[in-house]
Amino acid sequence: MVSVLKRSLAIITLLIIGYWLAQGLAGVPFGQDKMLVGHYYLDHVKEQTGAVNAVTAIVVNYRGFDTLGEVTVLFIASTGVGALLWERKKRRTAKTEGSIVLTTGTRLLVPFVMLFGAYIFIHGHLTPGGGFPGGATIATAFLLLYMAFTMYEIPHKAFEKTEGLVGMGYVIVGLIGLAIGGYFLFDWIWQTWGWGHDNIGRLFSGGFIPIIYILIGLKVGTELSGIIDNMLKEGVKE
C-alpha cells in the first residue's frame, strides 16, 4: 500500500518540477539563434585554429582547458575502478569460450576496428568525432576480444603506463605552449610556427589539434579497456 502512495507522490512531485523546468525553458525558444560567442567561433575558426570541424576546434583549442579536465575525469574513473576492484591476484570469470562465428569473426574484425578507431581520432579536426569516439571504438575492439576468448587479458601493466605517458604528453604539449607562446595550452604549431596554413581542410592542418587528439584517442582506448578488464575479473582467494 505504501509503495502506491509513494509512487503517486513521486509522480506529482516530478510533474510539478517538470512544469517548472518547462516554464524555464519556455524563455529559451527552441531553434532560434541564441548564439553570442558562437558566432565569433564560427567566423574565426578557420584562420585561428586551422580546423574545419568547429566543434573539435572549440573542444581542443578554444576551450582546451575543459578537455584537459575531461581527460582527467576519465583517468580518475579508470583509477577509481582499479582502486575499488583491486585484488592481489585476479583471473577472468568467463566460463564458456566464444562460438566459432564469434572467435573467427573477432580475429578478422579486431585489426579493422582498431584501424577505424585510429582513423577517427587522426581526422578529428576534419570529420565529426575526435579523440573520445576514436578511443571508444578501440576499446570496443578489446571488448570483442574479451567476449570471444576466455583467457585473453589485456597487458594492464603496459596499458597503465601508456595512460600515464599519454596524459603527461598532453600536459607537456600544454606546457610547451606556455613556454613558447606564453599561454598554457597555446597552439604554438598553428599560431607561432604557422605550419599547415595553406592546406586547411587536409590532414596536416589544424595546429596541435591532431596531436592532442591522437594522445586522447590512445588514452581513452586504454582507459576504457582497463575499466572493462577490471570489471570482468574476480579476486583469487589464495
Added chain:
Amino acid sequence: MSVPNISAFYFGAISLILIGLYAVLVKKNILKMLIGLSIMETGVNLLLISIGYISGKSAPILSEGIEPNQAVDPIPQALVLTAIVIGVATTAMTLSAAIVLYKHYGTLNVEEIRRLRG
C-alpha cells in the same frame, strides 16, 4: 499558469530527466537506481544539444560548402562531448561501488543497505 508551449525536443529531454529521477526515487534495487541516473544524464545531454540547435542549419563542420552563418551553435556540442564522458565516468564508478557493496552486503536492496545511519 498557462501550459508553456515548448518544442518536442525540450519536452523529450525533460521527460527523460523526470523518468530518470522517478527511477531513483521509487526503485528499490540499486542497479535500477543507477540506470535511472544515467537516463537522467542522457536527458540532460539531449537538453544541452537541443538548446544549441538553430532550425534550418547544418552541423558546424565548415568544409567547403558550408558558410559560417549556416552552422548550428558549436558550443553546446563541445559541452555535450565532455558531459557524456563525465556520465560514463560516474556510471563506471557507481557500478564498481555497487560490485563492492554486493560483495560485502550480499544484497542490492536499498532498504537493507543501512549500516551507516544516525
Added chain:
Amino acid sequence: MFDWKLALEAIGMVIYATFMGFIFMGIERKAMARIQRRIGPPIYQPIIDTLKLLGKKESVSHGLIYDFGPVFALGASITALLFIPIANFQLFSSNADLIVVAYLLEVPMLGIMLGAMSSGNPYSALGVQRGLLTMVAMQLPYGLALIALIQHWGTFKLSNIVALQQVHGWSITVPALLLAFIVFDIVFQALLGLEPFDIVSAPAEISMGPMVEYGGKHAALLFTQHAVQLFAETAFFAVLFLGGASNLLELLVKQIAVLFIAIFVASIYPRFTIDQAAKFFWKWPTIIGIIAVLLTM
C-alpha cells in the same frame, strides 16, 4: 569632648533599667500566679535569685566561648538599651535609627546561642534550634510592622518618631498602624519568649532550653540580660506605638501596660510547636502586616 553628663546619664539609665527589668520579671511571675489563683513570689524575687546565683562559691565553665556567650549577650542588651530614647533622656538615640535598634535587640540572641552551643549539651542545641526557628518565623511580620511604621511617619529616627507622635497623637490612633500594633504585639510575645511561643526555653520539656547548662554567675548574667532585654523591649514598644513619654513615670506606666497585655495573652494560650509557630506567623500576622504596609505606602 567626652561630655560627662551623657556618660553619667547612661550609667544611671543602665542601673535603673536593670532594676526595673527585675521588677518587671517579678510582676510577670506575680501576675501569672495571680491569674492561676495562687499567691506567687514577691515582685522583687528575681533580684534575690540573681544575687543568690552571684554569690555561689563556684561556677562550672566549658571553655572560653561558654563564658564569652552570656557576657556578649548582656553587653549587646545594654548597647541596645542605650540607643532607645527613654522618656526625656535622649541618650545616644540621635546616632542610630529604628533598624539599628531592631538589630541590636536581636544580637543578644547570638550571644546566648554561642554560649549554649559551646556547652555541648544536646538539649541546649535543641533550644538553639528552636530559638533560631522562632526568630526566622517572626522576622517577616516584625519587619512588616516596622516598615508600616516607618512609611507612615516617613523617618527612621526614634527621636523624630516620638516627636511626631507627641504632635499627631500616638501611632495606634492611626488605623493602619493599629494593624501594625496588633502584629507587633503578637511578635512581642515571641521576642520575650512568653507562653504561646515559649518553646525556646520550654520549662517542662528541656528545662530552660539554651540555658540548661548554665549555673552560678553565668545564669546570673543571663538573668540580668533578660531583665535589661525586657526593659528595652517594652521601652521600644512604648516608644514606637504609645508615643514615648515625657518623664520616666509615664514611660513606666506604658511599659507595665504593655507587659500586662503580654502576660494576659501568655496565660491563656497553650504552647505552639515550632512548625506550628512558623506556619502561624507566616499566615495571619504576615497578612495583617502586608495590609498595614500597603495602607501606609
Added chain:
Amino acid sequence: MNELMIMLFAPLVAGFIAWALDVRGIREAVGVLGTLVPLGVLAKYYSTIAGSNPEVVTQTITVGGFKLIFQLNTISWYFATIASLIGVAMAFGMVSTSRSSYEWLFALMSYTGVLGVFLSGDFVGFFLFWELMTFASFMMVLKRSRHESLKYFVLSVIGAYAMLIAIGILYAKIGALDFGTIRQALYMDAMLGSISKSLTALVFLLFLTAFGVKAGAVPLHVWAPGAYSEVDQSYTAFFSGALSKAGAYGFLLLYILMGAKLVAALGIWHNHMVFSYIIAWLGAITVVVAGFLAVLQEDIRKLFAYSSVSQVGYILLGLGIGTPLGFTGALFHVLSHAVFKGLFWLVVAALVLRTGKTRFEDFGGLAEKMPITFAMSLIAVLSLAGIPPMAGFASKWLIYEAAISAHMPLVAGAIFLGSALAFAYVVRFLYAVWFGQRPSDLEDVKEAPLPLLIGMAILAIPNIVFGVAPGLVTEYLGKFLGNPVGGNYYKLVTPTGTYNALLVAVLLVFGLAIAGLIFIYGAKTRRIPVTNTYQSGNPVTEDYNLSMRRNFYRPLAEALDFWLKYSWDRFYERLAGIAEDFADFLREGFYNGNVQSYAWYLAVVLLILALWGVL
C-alpha cells in the same frame, strides 16, 4: 603598553608561566605575584581616579578589526579593586590547597577575565572577557565533575549568547559597539523612540538573562551549588566573591547605558521604574528562595553556595531600587559580600583541607583544634548575619534605608526574612562545625596552613575596618552617585536615618565591660571538658555522642514541604533530557541511512524551488 594592559594580562601571563613551569615552589610564587600586580597598579591609580580632579584612564587597541577600549573610571576601579583583593586572597589560599598547575592556569585566566569585564569600555571587549571568565571557571569545575560543569557551562553560555544577540541588535540599530556612543545614542533615542518598545524589551530581557545567570538570580541559579562546591574551595572564594560581581556589574551597566531608554520604553508604575522594579523583585525572590534552600542544606559547600546566591540577591535588590541610595547600598554590599563570603570560602577550604570532610554530620568541636580559623569564621559570621559593628550590617542597613524610603515595602519585608535566614544558617554552620562533641576521627586535626591564614586575614581586616568606618566606602561611592549618604568616616547620615558605626562599637565595648566586670566579680570558674555534661561525670562514649548536626532545621523543612516539592534543578534536568531526546529523534529521523529517502530530500528541495518559482 601602559599599565592598564599590564594589569589586565599579568594574571593570564602568570597563569601560563605557572602552568608551563609546573614546579612546586615557583608555580605558587608566580601565581601569587600574578595576582599582586593588578592590586599594585590599581593602588597607584587611586590618586588619579579618586583624587581632586578625577580623570578617566583609557587605552584602546584594535584587534581583528574591532576597536577595544579599556577605561578605568570610578566604578570600574571600585569593582576591579574588590576583584583583585579577593584574587590575592584566593592566590594565598591556593598556595596551600591546590596541587596542580592546571588549576593555577585557569584560576588566573578567570581573574584576567573578570578584570577585563570590569575595565572594558566597549561591548566586544566586554563579551570577549565575559566568555573568557566563564570558560576559565568552567574548566576549573570540569576537572572535578562533568555533570555540574556542563550544567554551569550550558547556563552561562546561554546567558553569554543572549547578551551577544542583544549586542548584535544594538550594533544593528546604532552601528557602534563602544559604550560611549551607545549611551549617547540610546539617550537621544529615549526621546525619538526610533528603537521600538518591543525591541527594547527584548534587549532588556536578553541582558537580564545574561547578567541573571552570572549573578545567580533565582530561576537561573541552578548551576551555583554544584559549581561552587565542585571546585578547589579557595578558588570558590574568587568564583563566588568576584565572578558573581560581574553579573552585578552587568546590571549596573544596564542602568548606565540604557537607563533612560528603558524608562521611556517600559514606563513607570506607581512611581517605580518598571524595569528596575523587575530587577528589585528578582533580587527579593532570590534572597528568600536561596535563603530557605541554604538553611536546609546538609553539605557545608552547598550551604555557602546558596548563601552566596542569596547575598547576590541583595545586590540585585539594591540595584533594583534605582535611587542613588539604593545604588550605594548595593555597591557597598558588593564589597561586603565579596569580603565576608570570600572569608567563609577560605574557612571552608581550610576545613576541607584539614578534615577532608564536607558534610555537617562529620564535623564537630573543632573550635579548640583550629582556633584562628574559628576566630576568622566568627568575624565572617558576624558580618554575614549583619551584626552592627561589621561591614555586612552597614551595607544591609543602606539597602533597608533605600528600599523603605523608595516605598518598596514588600521588597524590604523580603530583606528582613532573608537576613533572619542568613542568621539561622550561619549559626547552624557555627554549631555543626565548631561546637558540640568532636567525632573521634577529628582528634588529630591541625590548624590551617600559614598562607591560607594570611588569605583569611587579608579578607577579615576589611570586614572590621569598613564595618566600623563605613563612611570610607560611601564617600568614595558618592563620587559618581552624587553622594546621597552624608556624614563623615564612621557615621552614615541619610535623609531619613543615621547610623554611627563607631559609637555602636564603643557602646558594645562599654556594655561588654560592664558584663565582664560582673563576670569577674563572680565566683571563680572551674574548667570542665565538654564531654561530661549530661552524663554527670561518666565519659561520653562514641555511640552516646548525641549531637544535632544532621538536618538541624527539620521542623522548618516540614513547615515548607509544600514549596519544597518544586525544584528548579529537576525542571532543568527534564528540559535537558527533552533536548537530548529531540536530538536523537532528529538524527534517527533525518539520517536514516536509506539512500532513497536522501534522494527524496533532494526531490523535496526541488519541489520547494519549483512551487516557489511557479507561484
Added chain:
Amino acid sequence: MNGQYASLLIALPLLGAFFVPLIKGLGKKAIKTYVLIITAIQTGIAAWVFQQVYSTGKPIIVMAGGWRPPIGINLYIGHFAALFVLIVAIASFLMAVFNFKAIDVEPIDKYAMLFLLLMLGATGMIATGDIFNLFVFMEITSITAYALTAYNKTGEAAEASLKYMILGGIGSSFFLIGVALIYGATGTLNMAQIAQLAGNIDPTVAQVGLALIVFGLAVEAELFPLNAWAPDAYQAAPHPITAMFSAFVVKAGLYAMARILYLMSSVGTWHNVLKLLVVMATLTVVVAEFSALRQRNVKRMIAYSSISQVGLIALAFALGTQAGVDAGVFQMINHAIIKALLFLGVGYVAVQLGGADIENFHGLGRKMPVTAFGITVGAMAAVGIPLFNIFWSKLRIILATVEAGYTWAAFLVLAASVVEAVYYFRLIHAIWFEGEGERISESIPLVAIVVALVILVVAIGIYPNYLWSVSQKAGSDIFNVAQYIKNVPLMGVGA
C-alpha cells in the same frame, strides 16, 4: 615569470598524477614521498601566487590557450582564489605527511593519483572563471571524492560512497541543466560576461537557472536537506581524506555557490533566493549540531560539527552584505585550520588505538598527550572560546546576521553552538579526566604538525588583524561584482 605561470597550479598536480603509474614499481614509501614532494612544490607555487596577488593588489588572469575571455577559458585568481589555493595546497601537504601513518590499504599508487587529483579539482573549482569549466572541475572533485570515500573497500565505505554518488549525480545533472539554461539565455559561459548580461535576461529563465545552479552546488556544499550523504562519507573515508573534505573540498563548492550567487545579483528574484539559502543554512547548523549530540563515533561527531560550521559559513554568505561575506571568508579560513587539526588528531588516534569510538578516547590525555592537547585546542576553538581563532569569526558572523535583520537565525545558530559546546566538552572531559592508560609513542612529524596548527590557532586568536584584513580583501573580491567584471579583460564579442 608573468602571471600565466600561475597555470602551473593546475598543470603540476596533473603532471604529478599522470607520472605516478610510471614509478609504481618503486614501492609504497617512494610513492608517498613523491606525493609529499608534489604537494610541497604546489604549496611553493601557491605561495608565490599569493604573494604576487596580495602585493600587486591586482588579480592574475590566466588565459588558457592564449584566448582572451569570453572566447577562451580564463582562470581568475583574485584575492580569494589566491588565498584559498594556498590553503588547499598547505592542507594537502599536511595530509600528505599524515598519509605515511594513516594509509596502508593496498593500491597505494592509485591512492596517490586520486589524492593529487582531489587537490587539483578543488584548486580548479576555486580558480576557474567559466561556469562549464566549474562543472568539469566540480566533477573531478566529486568523482575523486567518490573513489576516495570507497577506498577502504569495507562494506560501509562502499555504502557511503554509493550514497554520495547517487546524490552527487542528481546534483550535478541539475547543475548542468542550470548551466544549459544560463547559456541558452545569455549565449556565453564566461562568468564575468554572464554577470554583465544577467540584468536583462528573461526573469523566469534567470530564476530557474539560478535556482538549479545553486541547488547543484548546494549538494556539494552540504546545505541542510541535501547533506544526508556527508556524515557517512566523512566517517567512511580514510582519515587524511576526511580532513581534506572538511578543510577545503566542501568550501570549494560553497565558494562556487557564493561566487555565482553574487554574480547573478542583478537577477530580479535574487533576494528571495538569499532568504531560502538563509533558512537552509540555519537548518544545516541546527540539525547537524543536534545530530552530533549523542554520537558514539568521535569521527562522525566531528563530521557533524564540520557540517554545521560550513552551514554557518553558508549563512554568512547568504546574508547578502559585505560584512557577511567577509565574516564568511574569515570563518572559512579558521574552520579549515581547526578541522584539519581535529581530523588529523582523531584520525591519528583511530590509527593508533584502532577505531574512532569514544571508548578509545577515554584517558587519551595520558596515552597520547600531544594529540590529546591538539584535539582539546581544536575542540575549544570550534566552540568559539576567546583567545582562539573561531571566536572572532563567529562573533563577526553573528553581528553581521543580526545586522542583516535575521535575528531569529542568530538565535538558532547560537542555540546550536550551545549544543556544540556540550558534546565537545563531554569529549574533553572523556579525554583528560576519565579512564587511564600508559604513554604511547607518537610519531614526530605528526606531533610537529599538531603543535604547528595549535600555535597557528592561538596566534590568530590573539592577533587576528592580519588575517582579518586578508579576508576583507578576499570578501570584497566575491562581493564586489563590478570590480570583478572590470578585472576580467572581456573582448567586445557578440551579435
